[in-house]
Amino acid sequence: MEYSLEKKAAKKKTNLISKTISDLKQYKEFIFYNSKYELKVQVANTLLGYVWWLLDPLFHMLVYTIMVTFIFNGRMEGFAVFVFCALLPWKWYTSTIMNSANCVKAKLGILNQTYIPKFVLPLTQIIVNFTKFIFGLIILFPMIFIFDLKLSFHFFEIIIVIFVNALFLYGCSLLIAHYGVFFKDIKNVLTHVVRLWFYLSPGLYSLDQVPESVRFLWWLNPNTTLFESYRNVIMFESPPLYLPLAILGIISLGLIYLGLSKLNKYDKAYLKMS
Template sequence: MIIRAINDVSKYKDYLSYNIRVNLRLKVSNTLLGYFWWLLDPLLQMLVYTIIVAFIFDKGEANFPVFVFCALLSWKWFSSTVMYSANCIKANSGVLNQVYVPKFLLPFQETVVNLIKFLFGFIILLAMLVFFKIVPTLHFFEIIIIIASNFLFIFAVSLVMTHFGVFISDMRNFLSHVNRIWWYLSPGMYSLDIVPEQYSWLFWLNPNTTFFESYRNVIMYGQSPHYIALFIWTSISCLLIFYGLRKLYAFDRSYSKIV
């Protein structure tokens, strides 16, 4: 299954490359500020959370804007990709009915598109590190491992959502509420230090905890990421990828009859 998918990526690499470029342009084609929105969007969202938590409630960690921005970049990558994937086959049914394309390429290309936007956000992040006088250490280079694990997890969840999104008409609406709750149950705006010790293990069942805390470790605190937790979620992601690919290939020719 994995070998077949790798061969399909190689076979359709020109299609992928073209679609990724087109999708990146389309996301900003009808906006006044264009690509600048990739910087402004997470920045404005970070400012909202900073005003609410740090100024109104007088709470938050030291260097709170950086603290929340590290989590926000990862979260926006995840939520945007999964929301798209839940409806991608239906949204592209016109093209898919005319030209055969392996269905897993749809969530894959969206994962890559949002990865590029994620990396674009590092322009703001680096500027914030300078402003708050946070000096990265050599641990910063370990961020590559976190990003790779994060990519696999997002792609894995997106594959599953792509399949079930065809059969569940309200999947996208349902996910919008789940994502909102999931964000607040994740340590994006608050530290795990405020969670009672007897309940902290519950938060580590949330994959966002691993990714958010790992990004902060290498960016803000000069520490290694949580390698054991990353390994666990990477392993789970690989299993989900296998499951998702199996479902998408099994129903590949049937989706057109459903949508």
């Protein structure tokens, strides 16, 4: 009996993965053009256009640097870069998560007329906001020059950090996209949760400033692994935190599978919510 249930579960898992891969191949052009359209719409709604994608993370970094350095008397060499290494992926986080909360619900009218795999909608948000993330990285190089930081070959390992970052973010986005259809206030709740999450992450302070007795709690926060890994490869000429990244990658794959399962299971139920 147990063998039969395990076999059934394995078959279900295989079917979900094969269906996802098949849909991904079939709708790859939709993903590309929808992402392109979203980017154009966002640029059209701003006066500075693409330039704003450079200025936005820069302004955030300046605000937090002034606040910590001059108001709270915080002192750290290259503190602006230290903050920027956390703010840049965090902007990718917040924009994607907040947009994913509405990405299925906002398109229910279209989804009632034509079939679109729901998982491609949060994937579009990942791609759109990753494009902004890449623009933000451009700011990083003059900052490294200004603060006389040295880049090593470890900098190229940022690709691994970004990949794990994207996996975790996609797993979260899939689940948020699902629950966003059923809970009207999810975006309001997420606004406060995301803000609290950032302050409980080592974005504006280093782990050394966290009391050693409770520091292990910070390692339960995925942002700790990501922020510290970004800083290692960008600022400290060191490799990223491979073991925590591997653990986070495995957790992320679990979240992605859970999110895909939810979206697949409730595919028809979403249409009744319009």
